[in-house]
Amino acid sequence: MVKRxxxxxxxxxxxxxxxxVLVGGSIVALYPVLWVLKMAFSEGRTFAASASPIPDxxxxxxxxxxxxxxxxxxSWLFGRQLMNSFLVSGATTVVGIIxxxxxxxxxxxxxxxxxxxxxxxxxxxxxxxxxxxxxxxYVLLDRLLLLDTWTGLVLVYSSSALPFCVFMLxxxxxxxxxEIEEAARLDGASQLRIFWSLILPLARPAIAITAxxxxxxxxxxxxxxxxxxGKDASYTLPxxxxxxxxxxxxxxxxxxxxxxxxxxxxxSLFLFLEKHLVGGLTxxxxxx
Amino acid sequence: MIAVRRRTQVAFVAxxxxxxxxxxxxxxxxxxxxxxxxxxxxxxxxxxxxxSNYRRLLGDDRFLSALANxxxxxxxxVALELVLxxxVALVLxxxxxxxxxxxxxxxxxxxxxxxxxxxxxxxxxxxxYGVLNYLLGRPVNWLGSPxxxxxxxxxxxxxxxxxxxxxxxxxxxxxxxxDLYRAVRxxxxxxxxxxxxxxxxxxxxxxxxxxxxxxxxxxxxxxAVFVLTxxxxxxxxxxxxxxxxxxxxxxxxxxxxSTVALSVFLIxxxxxxxxxxxxxxxxxxx
Numbered sequence: 001m002v003k004r005x006x007x008x009x010x011x012x013x014x015x016x017x018x019x020x021v022l023v024g025g026s027i028v029a030l031y032p033v034l035w036v037l038k039m040a041f042s043e044g045r046t047f048a049a050s051a052s053p054i055p056d057x058x059x060x061x062x063x064x065x066x067x068x069x070x071x072x073x074x075s076w077l078f079g080r081q082l083m084n085s086f087l088v089s090g091a092t093t094v095v096g097i098i099x100x101x102x103x104x105x106x107x108x109x110x111x112x113x114x115x116x117x118x119x120x121x122x123x124x125x126x127x128x129x130x131x132x133x134x135x136x137x138y139v140l141l142d143r144l145l146l147l148d149t150w151t152g153l154v155l156v157y158s159s160s161a162l163p164f165c166v167f168m169l170x171x172x173x174x175x176x177x178x179e180i181e182e183a184a185r186l187d188g189a190s191q192l193r194i195f196w197s198l199i200l201p202l203a204r205p206a207i208a209i210t211a212x213x214x215x216x217x218x219x220x221x222x223x224x225x226x227x228x229x230g231k232d233a234s235y236t237l238p239x240x241x242x243x244x245x246x247x248x249x250x251x252x253x254x255x256x257x258x259x260x261x262x263x264x265x266x267x268s269l270f271l272f273l274e275k276h277l278v279g280g281l282t283x284x285x286x287x288x
Numbered sequence: 289m290i291a292v293r294r295r296t297q298v299a300f301v302a303x304x305x306x307x308x309x310x311x312x313x314x315x316x317x318x319x320x321x322x323x324x325x326x327x328x329x330x331x332x333x334x335x336x337x338x339x340s341n342y343r344r345l346l347g348d349d350r351f352l353s354a355l356a357n358x359x360x361x362x363x364x365x366v367a368l369e370l371v372l373x374x375x376v377a378l379v380l381x382x383x384x385x386x387x388x389x390x391x392x393x394x395x396x397x398x399x400x401x402x403x404x405x406x407x408x409x410x411x412x413x414x415x416x417y418g419v420l421n422y423l424l425g426r427p428v429n430w431l432g433s434p435x436x437x438x439x440x441x442x443x444x445x446x447x448x449x450x451x452x453x454x455x456x457x458x459x460x461x462x463x464x465x466x467d468l469y470r471a472v473r474x475x476x477x478x479x480x481x482x483x484x485x486x487x488x489x490x491x492x493x494x495x496x497x498x499x500x501x502x503x504x505x506x507x508x509x510x511x512a513v514f515v516l517t518x519x520x521x522x523x524x525x526x527x528x529x530x531x532x533x534x535x536x537x538x539x540x541x542x543x544x545x546s547t548v549a550l551s552v553f554l555i556x557x558x559x560x561x562x563x564x565x566x567x568x569x570x571x572x573x574x
Contacts, residue, residue, distance in 0.1 A: 021379045026393045028447070032408050033396060035419060103304035110297045118305070125312040126501070127556035129508040131532040132549035135322070135542065136315030159311040162304060164501065191296045220401035223511060238403045242515070245407055252411060259404040270399045274392055281459030 039256035062257035071232060078240075085236040086265075088153050088225075089218040095158040096165060096214030097207060103162075104169030105195055109178070119170075126163040134227055141228060148230050156228075157218040165210040168281060172206035173199065205280030208273045219266055237262045316553075322546035330540055341547040350523060351548060354531040357438060358552075361513075361527060362506040365445045369502055370495065372446065373453025378487070380454065381461050398451035406515035409444040413516075431517050434524035441513050441525055445506070453498050460494035461487070496567045500560055507556045528552045 034053035043059040071077040106112075107119055137156060138147070146152030176199065184194050200207065222238035229235050241262055244255040326337045345351050376394065383390055397405065412418050413430035421427050430436045464487065472482050510529040513519065519526035519534065526534070529552055535545030 018379050018382055021376065022383065022390060025376055025379075026390070029393055029396050029451075032405070032412060032447070033400070035412065036404070036408055099303045099307060102300045106297060106300035110300070112297060112301075118301070122304075122308065123560065124557065125308055127504055127508075127553055127560060128312060128316070129529050129532070129549055129552040129556075130510055131529050131536060132319055132546070132553055133312070133315040135536060135546070136318035137311070139318065140310075140314060155307065156311055159307050162308060166304065191293070191300075195300075216399070220403070222401075222403050223514075238401055241401075242403050242407070245410075255407060259401075259408070263400055263404060266399050266401065267396075270395070271392055274388060274395070277391075277395075277455060278458050278462060281456060 036256045036259050039252055040260045042253065044253070062253040063261070066254050066257045066261065075233075077232060080233050081235050081237055081240055084150070084234060085219060085238075085262075088150050088157070088236060089215050091150065091154045092157040092161075092218035093211050093214045095154060096161055097210055099158065100162055100165035100169055100210050100214075101200065101203070101207065102195075104166045105173055105199060107166065107170045108173035109181075122163040122166055125159070130223060134224065137224070138227060147228055148234050152228055153218070153225060153236075156224060157221060158214065161210075161214045161217040165213055169203065169206050169210060172203050172280065176202050205276040207280075208276035209280040212269060212273050212277075215269060216266060219262075319546045319550055322542055323550050325543045327543040328541060337543070341544050344544060345547060345551060350526070350531060351528075351551075353523065354526045354528045354548075357525060358507060358509070358527045358529075358555075361438060361442055361445075361509055362503060364439075365442045365449075366499060366502045366506050368442070368446045369450050369453050370499060372450045373498070374457055374491070374495070376450065377454045377457035377461060378483075381458060394454060395451045397448050398455075400448070402448070402511050403515060405448050406444065406512055409440070409447075410516050413440050432521050434521060437517050437521060437525045441509075441516050444516060445509070445512050448512070449502065449505070453502065456494055456498050457491060460491045464490050492570055493567065496563055496570065500563045503559055503563070504556050507559065508552055528555075 031053060038053050038055045040062055041055050041058050041060070043057055043061055067078050069076075069078040071080075107115060141147045141152045141156075144152075146155070180198060181194050184198055189198075219236075220238060222236070222242055225236045226239045226242075229239070232240075237258070241255060241258045243249075244251045244258060323341055324336060324338060325334060326341070327334045380387070380390065380394065410431065412420050415421060415427055415429045415432060418430070420430065428436065430440045468486055468490075469482060472486050477485065508529050509527050510533065513525055513527050513530055514533065517525040519530045528548060532545055532549040532552065535541045535548055539545075
């Protein structure tokens with residue numbers, strides 16, 4: 001009896017603690033974000049000192065200003081930059097998925113010479129600091145005539161998310177039993193067919209994560225984009241965003257509105273894929 | 289038959305290998321070559337100097353201070369992220385109702401582009417109009433004081449990347465069989481005992497991997513510090529990557545700048561080696 005009462009007590013305390021952590025964590029996670037929303041939807045360029053992230057007034061002025069940005073020749077600059085962001089990130093995602101799934105499948109299923117060391121080399125490329133490769137990549141893209149092009153950025157971005165995606169996908173492929181493949185092979189299916197119509201559908205959760213990672217890498221990156229792209233019309237949105245608040249200007253309203261616009265696509269993709277997130281990751285990835 | 293299979297197998301790895309070697313191996317060789325030269329194009333200087341750039345590192349106070357900053361940033365942020373990440377993941381793992389919504393909120397900071405979060409925190413930290421000082425009721429010069437500025441960068445990094453740790457730890461927790469918990473409880477283990485003897489050992493391999501990826505990111509930290517403090521005040525928050533960037537793009541010292549950038553890579557390589565040794569020693573009890 002006594003023990004049972006104690007148990008109940010512990011559960012209540014546990015429940016309170018759980019909720020405290022969740023509420024606290026949510027506030028910490030949300031508070032800065034709510035502030036950006038407040039700035040974005042407020043009027044004017046100054047904000048009265050206040051701790052509340054609830055806006056006093058609602059206005060779309062900043063959004064209209066940011067979206068309506070035009071270039072010196074009168075063309076719709078914001079639209080152009082939005083398209084740059086979408087095309088570069090979309091292409092990076094597609095290229096990333098194709099390259100990461102094929103490589104991860106090979107590492108998971110085939111036993112070839114140098115397999116272990118190639119995997120290790122993949123991890124090594126994850127250690128390159130961005131500043132280290134900036135100049136050589138600039139020179140390389142320049143020689144290939146890819147500076148100021150989408151192709152150049154897509155090549156660089158799809159390689160930077162690759163090692164993590166390959167490790168993750170390999171871990172997932174490892175958990176898929178090989179028996180199904182053997183059966184298909186006996187029925188005369190080719191390797192490519194097995195991969196395409198058997199393995200890929202089974203690995204959907206892990207592919208969702210690969211897509212998310214590749215898209216996020218490309219969508220959020222701004223240093224390389226600012227370095228490799230030479231003119232306003234070829235910038236991606238994060239590069240533009242940074243220029244709103246910098247040495248020359250402090251237009252927080254425009255920055256916040258732009259921040260909301262830039263975050264919406266990533267968030268949507270994130271929420272759309274969220275249910276796959278935990279399921280797609282496995283500890284298998286660490287067993288090499 | 290076998291030859292055909294070989295060829296298919298090669299075709300599967302080839303795209304990744306070609307892309308990675310083009311975009312990483314070539315730049316690496318190029319950087320090594322640059323690091324052996326004294327190259328100041330504005331003064332028309334470009335000559336081979338052997339290892340002298342590497343010797344210069346050891347006597348360069350700014351390099352040593354950037355090294356110390358990087359070590360501090362890396363150690364504190366990764367430790368905090370792991371502890372907080374595991375705690376939040378354990379709590380989230382118990383949530384049954386509205387789990388999707390809670391997950392979405394907790395993961396939010398990770399989904400926000402770095403430019404946005406860094407600028408947003410710069411605004412919150414602002415001494416004059418920042419909301420943090422308003423909440424505190426007294427003016428702390430967060431980004432202008434040598435002590436606070438680097439910690440501010442750490443705070444932002446922890447805010448942004450703890451969700452990533454939570455996500456991966458939850459994936460590991462998911463694989464622990466419920467029976468195991470029940471068995472330990474029958475044996476009379478308390479909450480702490482269960483965590484120590486069941487949860488922690490089984491999550492450990494994933495923790496090492498998370499630690500590797502987080503450490504690699506923290507050692508190379510650039511955009512968070514660069515956007516938040518720009519390396520200031522007076523270079524007190526300058527990390528190795530920021531210093532390398534300054535050398536390469538502000539003062540255009542391609543040779544020495546490459547040497548500093550390369551040192552970041554070598555440190556990352558050493559640390560990963562260390563982690564892998566740990567990983568190999570872990571008893572695999574799964």
